[in-house]
Amino acid sequence: MWAILSGIEGNLVAYQAVVKDIIKRQVEIEQFYILGDLVGPNPNSELLVEMVRNSDELGEIQPQVCLGWWEEQCFNLYGLGTNVQGDELLNKYGGDTVKLLWKSVSRKTVEWLREQNFGFLELDCLLIHGSSVGVSDELTVDTPAWKMLDRLQRVGANQLFCGRSGQVFEYELATGSVASTVLTLDEQQPSQTVELKNKKVIGVGAVGRDWGTATYTLYNPYSNQVKFCKVDYD
Secondary structure, eight states: OEEEEOOOTTOHHHHHHHHHHHHHHTOOOSEEEEESOOOOSOTTHHHHHHHHHTTGGGTSOOOEEEOOHHHHHHHHHTTOSSOTTOHHHHHHHOHHHHHHHHHHSOHHHHHHHTTSBSEEEETTEEEESSOSSOTTOOOOTTSOHHHHHHHHHTTTOSEEEEOTTOOEEEEEEEEEEEEEOOBOSSOBOOOEEEEEEEEEEEEEOOSSSSTTEEEEEEEETTTTEEEEEEEEOO
């Protein structure tokens, strides 16, 4: 069984509640993934990162962490990202959140975050924060089918697990096709059509975004079964 989390955003209490819930279910966890947004504008971000990094010493399975939207904002704040002005964060949340994020995540933690993966390709599954396009790409139940097909076709995966939207959903594409054409200055190349069958995009939920309620996903790679889990905490 795989345990797949996202959107913790520095919420240590929510993360601990989810770990306790996983243990209480008494299922064997072979892989533990955190699909981005481990940190956020939360003073407990440093404690959370320390707990995640030392999980094996505490007798718990070590989570594999990939980068999310909040990690990218941290890189920008420290002049290590692609938008050092931090316009996206400032425009979305304002100056107070920028200051809080700066105080919540240290340079040392940012350096560790930079060592993490952009995503994971396991078996026929892509596990990623946003999509194969980037961490800001938000896939939801309302995303057009052609866009879902495009995101899957880019990496050749049959299933895409994502956490950017914070929603829990299972979006199934029974059949479909993607046509591509290359246009150069000289000529247009013949169109190529790729047929896609039995593809899925799964939203894994958000652990720490909404106080009091955490959602995460359990996935059985042998039976291909997805289970959405909800945890209420104080």
